[in-house]
Amino acid sequence: MSTRLSMASLALLRGPGTAGLPPAEPVDFARLVLPASPNAALLAPPGVTSQPHVSLPLLAVSPEAAWAALRMLGEGQRRCWKMAEWPERRQVQWVDRTRLVGFPDLVNGQVVPLVGGSGVFLYSRSLLGYFDFGVNRRRLLAWRARLEEALRAV
Template identity: 70%
Template sequence: MSTLSLLMGRGTAGLPQAEPVDFNGLVLPPSPNAHLAAPAGATAERHETTPLLPVSPEAAWAALRMLGEGEARTWKLAEWPDRRQVQWVVRTRLANFPDIVVGQIVPLPGGSGLFLYSRSLIGYSDFGVNKRRIAEWRARMDGALRAP
């Protein structure tokens, strides 16, 4: 996949076929253009720990699936309901750079665990964009779970 084809695509066009992420075996890139939030003890590598969600995996999955809806320049790329995993592409406003955001819900004692992983497909540094995106999406997830 060439950089040019990634930049020329709109929405999900021009991206490689989506594959589910195995967070148990995920090795984070050495570059500062990715950010992973994960439940404590769920993976060897993460940038931050997500707290236990005090809801059933089904309720958390329903909220997670809707996180990208209505977000500017965000398109659902793929989802795997059996894994409770969903992926989106988010394209930058100025250069159309594609970032991939992956969310997954895992059942845990007393509730659910949330993985959110955002990574750039192009470039070495993202100037903190993926970290800020994860903070925003975590806040939206909390809001969705509090909504009646």
Template identity: 55%
Template sequence: MSTPITALLARGAGGLPPATPVDFARLRLPASPNTCLAAPPGAHPEAQISVPPLPVDAATAWPVLRGLGDGMPRVFRYGEWPERRQMQWVARSALMNYPDIVAAELVPGPAGAGLFLYSRSLFGWSDLGVNRKRVESWLAALDAALRRR
């Protein structure tokens, strides 16, 4: 059984319930300020960051997105749904080992792939901007990886 204590004591994705895909069309952000959602322009009314179309189509971007968290400190794969082109990772804080969930999904678009990127804390009310900083850094990392391919 997963409890907050087991989630904090575990490593990687341990101690967390099984991952389930995020339905970005129905996603409603919580009242707490410990989340950040990036989405294609006009794709979600609560998005805090607008992501212009990627310079490639979704099929080309998918393998790059799948590997995005690999090698990042304290980031572990959590779930994958290739048919949706959606990935999830657990990102653990350095000091307290708090687990945050990062979900990303590629959607087809006329000018290139659209990207949803959502980072959320599982515990607490405020994250002091950690999830927004994470989303911004992951967007930059994806952009750099796509340019290298």
């Protein structure tokens, strides 16, 4: 069993981009429960979840404008590749590989229409290891700043 597990882990490390990763799947943010391990982080609109997370205030833009900005968040980022989009959900998934070893982290983002604007979810999690040393939380803070900057131009 441990040999199979280590072989699966090695498959995730093969090559850049999405090589070796399982097929992309959308996240159901309404039912999402963060893992007990400290290797995931959630960004969410205020008041929509009781789970610990990074908050992003309601965006005073249309869901279409927020979706256009969200879809572009991974563009131009080193070690980041878009895996899939689900336009009907306004959701996208990227793989963002860590700087030193190339461990794959998955990031899902979704725009939801809310009264008065748009809400954004970002969920970043490690596929390998128990600890992430704060990488996923720092990623969400950086992506939140880029999203806010992109939307200031709208």
